[in-house]
Amino acid sequence: MSTAPIPAAAGHPGPSAPGHLLDEHGNDPNTHIPPPSLWPLLVTVGLTMMPFGVVSILGALPGWGPLGYPLFGVVLLLTGAAIFVGCLMGWCHQIIREKPISHNPAAQQRDLQYFVLLFLTGELMAFGAVFGYFYYRHAVDPNFGPPHGADFHFGGPLVAYATFVLLSSSITCEIAHHALQKHQVNLAKFMFVVTILLGVGFLGCMGFEWGEFIRRGFYPLHPSIADSSHSAFAAIFYTGTGFHGLHVAIGLVMLFMVLARLQAGHFAAHRHFAAVAASWYWHFVDIVWVLLFITVYVVG
Amino acid sequence: MNAPAPMPEIRHYTGVMNWLTTVDHKKIGLIYFWFVVLMGLVGGAFAGAIRFQLASPGATLEALQAAQLAGTAAPMALFNADGSGLFGNYHRYNEMVTMHASVMIFFTIIPGFIAFANYIVPLMIGARDMAFPKMNAFGVWLLFPSAILMITSFFVKGGAAASGWTAYPPLSLTGVGDPGQDMWVMGVHFAGVSSILAAINFLVTIISLRAPGMTWSKLPLFVWATFFVSIIQLVATPVLAAAVTMVLMDRNFGTSFTVASSGGDPVLYQHIFWFYSHPAVYIMILPGFGAISHIFAAFSRKLVFGYWGMVIATGSITAVGFAVWAHHMFTVGMPIWAQNYFMIASLVIAVPTGIKVFSWLATMWGGTIRFTTAMLFACGFLSTFVIGGFGGLILALVQIDFSFHDSYFVVGHFHMVLVGGSVMLLFAMTYYWWPKMSGHMLSESVGKWVFWLMFIGILCTFMPMHVSGMEGMARRIPVYWADFRLTNHLTTGGYCLTFLSALIFFIDLIASYRRPKITVDDPWQINDVQQSFEWATSCPPPDYNFVQVPPIPVIDPTGGKH
Ligand SMILES: [Cu+2]
Numbered sequence: 068m069s070t071a072p073i074p075a076a077a078g079h080p081g082p083s084a085p086g087h088l089l090d091e092h093g094n095d096p097n098t099h100i101p102p103p104s105l106w107p108l109l110v111t112v113g114l115t116m117m118p119f120g121v122v123s124i125l126g127a128l129p130g131w132g133p134l135g136y137p138l139f140g141v142v143l144l145l146t147g148a149a150i151f152v153g154c155l156m157g158w159c160h161q162i163i164r165e166k167p168i169s170h171n172p173a174a175q176q177r178d179l180q181y182f183v184l185l186f187l188t189g190e191l192m193a194f195g196a197v198f199g200y201f202y203y204r205h206a207v208d209p210n211f212g213p214p215h216g217a218d219f220h221f222g223g224p225l226v227a228y229a230t231f232v233l234l235s236s237s238i239t240c241e242i243a244h245h246a247l248q249k250h251q252v253n254l255a256k257f258m259f260v261v262t263i264l265l266g267v268g269f270l271g272c273m274g275f276e277w278g279e280f281i282r283r284g285f286y287p288l289h290p291s292i293a294d295s296s297h298s299a300f301a302a303i304f305y306t307g308t309g310f311h312g313l314h315v316a317i318g319l320v321m322l323f324m325v326l327a328r329l330q331a332g333h334f335a336a337h338r339h340f341a342a343v344a345a346s347w348y349w350h351f352v353d354i355v356w357v358l359l360f361i362t363v364y365v366v367g
Numbered sequence: 368m369n370a371p372a373p374m375p376e377i378r379h380y381t382g383v384m385n386w387l388t389t390v391d392h393k394k395i396g397l398i399y400f401w402f403v404v405l406m407g408l409v410g411g412a413f414a415g416a417i418r419f420q421l422a423s424p425g426a427t428l429e430a431l432q433a434a435q436l437a438g439t440a441a442p443m444a445l446f447n448a449d450g451s452g453l454f455g456n457y458h459r460y461n462e463m464v465t466m467h468a469s470v471m472i473f474f475t476i477i478p479g480f481i482a483f484a485n486y487i488v489p490l491m492i493g494a495r496d497m498a499f500p501k502m503n504a505f506g507v508w509l510l511f512p513s514a515i516l517m518i519t520s521f522f523v524k525g526g527a528a529a530s531g532w533t534a535y536p537p538l539s540l541t542g543v544g545d546p547g548q549d550m551w552v553m554g555v556h557f558a559g560v561s562s563i564l565a566a567i568n569f570l571v572t573i574i575s576l577r578a579p580g581m582t583w584s585k586l587p588l589f590v591w592a593t594f595f596v597s598i599i600q601l602v603a604t605p606v607l608a609a610a611v612t613m614v615l616m617d618r619n620f621g622t623s624f625t626v627a628s629s630g631g632d633p634v635l636y637q638h639i640f641w642f643y644s645h646p647a648v649y650i651m652i653l654p655g656f657g658a659i660s661h662i663f664a665a666f667s668r669k670l671v672f673g674y675w676g677m678v679i680a681t682g683s684i685t686a687v688g689f690a691v692w693a694h695h696m697f698t699v700g701m702p703i704w705a706q707n708y709f710m711i712a713s714l715v716i717a718v719p720t721g722i723k724v725f726s727w728l729a730t731m732w733g734g735t736i737r738f739t740t741a742m743l744f745a746c747g748f749l750s751t752f753v754i755g756g757f758g759g760l761i762l763a764l765v766q767i768d769f770s771f772h773d774s775y776f777v778v779g780h781f782h783m784v785l786v787g788g789s790v791m792l793l794f795a796m797t798y799y800w801w802p803k804m805s806g807h808m809l810s811e812s813v814g815k816w817v818f819w820l821m822f823i824g825i826l827c828t829f830m831p832m833h834v835s836g837m838e839g840m841a842r843r844i845p846v847y848w849a850d851f852r853l854t855n856h857l858t859t860g861g862y863c864l865t866f867l868s869a870l871i872f873f874i875d876l877i878a879s880y881r882r883p884k885i886t887v888d889d890p891w892q893i894n895d896v897q898q899s900f901e902w903a904t905s906c907p908p909p910d911y912n913f914v915q916v917p918p919i920p921v922i923d924p925t926g927g928k929h
Binding site: 103111115122125126129177203208287299302306 | 380384385387388389390498499501502504505508509511512515516522523524525544545546549550553557563566567570571574575601602603604605606608609610613616622623624626629630631632635638639642
């Protein structure tokens with residue numbers, strides 16, 4: 068097979084048919100060609116600065132020039148975080164902006180959906196470690212569990228409300244998605260707003276629950292009201308629910324961005340990947356909560 | 368088909384900026400490759416420090432005791448109990464052991480295979496690039512902060528992590544306030560994210576970007592291997608992240624995940640850690656298994672024997688590999704049924720591995736064999752890997768493991784499969800694919816020297832370790848009884864040969880750029896027997912890989928007729 072000197076374009080996926088020739092620019096008419104991008108490197112630069120900022124704040128870098136001063140560490144951490152967030156947004160912006168030049172939107176949408184599914188598989192495994200920890204300790208240590216006290220009741224109406232709120236938000240999210248498919252933009256917007264409010268409500272419930280537990284002496288960090296077994300339970304309880312809460316918060320940011328793009332008129336009835344991704348992520352967060360609820364409150 | 372919409376203005380960069388902004392899988396593959404070469408030398412140098420300590424008779428326990436009794440100065444060593452050595456105290460030795468392992472595993476062997484997969488897999492399936500090119504670039508860049516965090520941690524207060532690459536608590540919970548261990552954990556996080564993103568990218572690429580006609584039953588074995596390994600990486604790596612996060616939180620936030628005194632469980636940490644780290648050994652070997660099938664077939668002028676056997680064997684290693692992790696921790700006090708289960712399951716892995724070994728032998732059987740350097744490395748790999756594998760079988764037996772655990776037998780075993788296996792595979796793949804990747808040949812005559820020095824070096828380094836271990840030499844201890852002097856001398860000598868051959872290779876790698884450009888697509892002249900898309904385009908391929916979509920291979924890799 069010969070390679071005639073066709074002017075190069077940065078290549079990208081998805082050849083069409085065997086023997087199919089490129090156009091005079093070296094582009095396959097059926098593929099989408101991504102331009103070079105500095106964003107991945109810049110995001111990494113931000114990410115590199117942050118841990119060094121933290122280490123510097125801890126005062127562990129004496130003799131490292133300015134890094135020896137914790138104040139500089141604070142500056143480094145904040146600058147790194149700003150670069151990270153800013154460049155991540157730049158990256159997203161580049162992706163959103165280059166979308167219309169895609170020549171094979173269907174294939175690209177399908178690939179992005181694979182991405183979300185695989186990413187969520189990885190996330191599920193991270194939660195799997197939390198569940199694994201919980202069930203192993205539950206099996207080997209009879210004392211593993213929440214403390215029992217006269218004025219301490221683990222689980223209760225508040226958690227039930229929170230679960231109900233999160234489950235209903237999954238339904239409203241799905242309604243919004245369907246509305247989008249039927250191009251009922253106003254209904255979609257309304258339902259996304261309801262979903263976000265319900266999500267915030269869930270976080271509020273959990274925050275209140277945490278506060279209540281801590282007030283009654285069930286501390287996340289060290290042995291508290293009863294014997295030491297509850298300390299490991301506290302660690303896994305607060306980490307598990309905290310990690311889940313973090314995911315709810317990320318999901319809220321995604322939903323908010325979808326709402327903003329919906330407001331800007333970005334989505335079409337057949338092409339609204341960001342909305343699909345956000346809704347899948349939201350369902351995932353929901354499912355994990357159900358598992359977590361059963362694990363921590365029912366089994367625990 | 369509508370006419371394509373006009374392309375918006377695309378900025379093109381030149382020089383260094385061309386590399387910093389690249390999203391091309393071939394350039395990214397080369398960045399991975401050079402990162403790996405550099406880190407391999409760094410990790411090899413760390414190993415040198417370890418060998419220097421263990422080589423010097425002055426470092427043996429008896430010599431130290433004699434000096435103490437005589438009231439003379441302690442004998443010369445790199446690391447000394449009293450901190451008098453060139454590199455200070457024994458703590459530094461522990462740092463060296465930890466960082467040698469971390470650099471070799473996270474920055475040399477795992478990304479080494481990703482380097483080749485990045486370059487070759489899209490070519491093999493006839494794609495123009497990976498599915499997510501920018502994320503691919505992000506994956507390689509993330510390795511840099513990871514490596515910087517780990518290596519600069521030598522210079523922070525308290526020094527680098529010194530609890531081994533396994534970071535078992537409670538050892539890894541010591542020295543709270545010194546950030547070395549924490550920087551190590553963050554380094555693992557970065558490497559882990561890089562690994563997960565690469566895995567997702569490979570999976571989507573292989574699932575959806577295959578050229579028309581490149582069906583699953585025609586997929587080259589290297590692509591199959593990358594596919595299975597990506598599944599392992601995607602599923603296992605988050606669990607590693609969870610394990611090291613527990614250490615990070617116990618150290619810094621006062622939780623008690625792994626603190627036994629307050630209800631935590633250090634043994635459970637080991638379970639979670641090895642749930643990742645046993646499958647991780649397949650991340651470090653399976654892609655090479657796939658690649659070596661091509662090399663055996665190419666230089667025997669035959670098709671690979673038993674295509675489906677190979678695919679199924681790779682798949683079953685992937686699956687069973689998730690269910691054997693606790694063979695690393697027989698001595699922690701598991702129930703007998705668990706010990707028996709993990710022993711039998713570990714032995715079962717030998718079956719698919721055996722299928723692969725015999726298929727490679729059958730591939731060579733009756734072939735027209737050309738002993739190029741790549742083929743030599745492939746044959747060398749087969750012999751050393753089988754030895755290492757048998758060591759693994761021995762260690763999988765619970766009864767024997769109780770006496771060999773944490774001895775040099777274990778060190779000899781896993782180096783035999785990681786250096787005799789993975790590193791030999793990486794060299795074979797480099798000699799095979801470097802002409803495609805760079806457009807220049809590596810020297811075959813220098814290559815022969817590189818191979819023989821390394822082959823003898825590896826045997827000489829790691830075989831005596833088995834003997835030291837059987838006689839009772841403990842791992843991770845910087846001093847030893849004089850009885851082990853002979854075997855340790857052999858090991859150090861072997862190390863020198865191996866490192867020398869790596870240096871010769873490094874020089875030849877740089878020198879290769881001065882050799883004439885390859886003008887043909889298929890310098891090994893193999894594509895008429897074993898058709899593979901990467902040999903159907905120029906060396907190196909143009910930015911867009913193929914001028915036209917490559918035709919479906921005429922020769923069926925399964926050996927079937929069309
Ligand atoms: Cu293992």
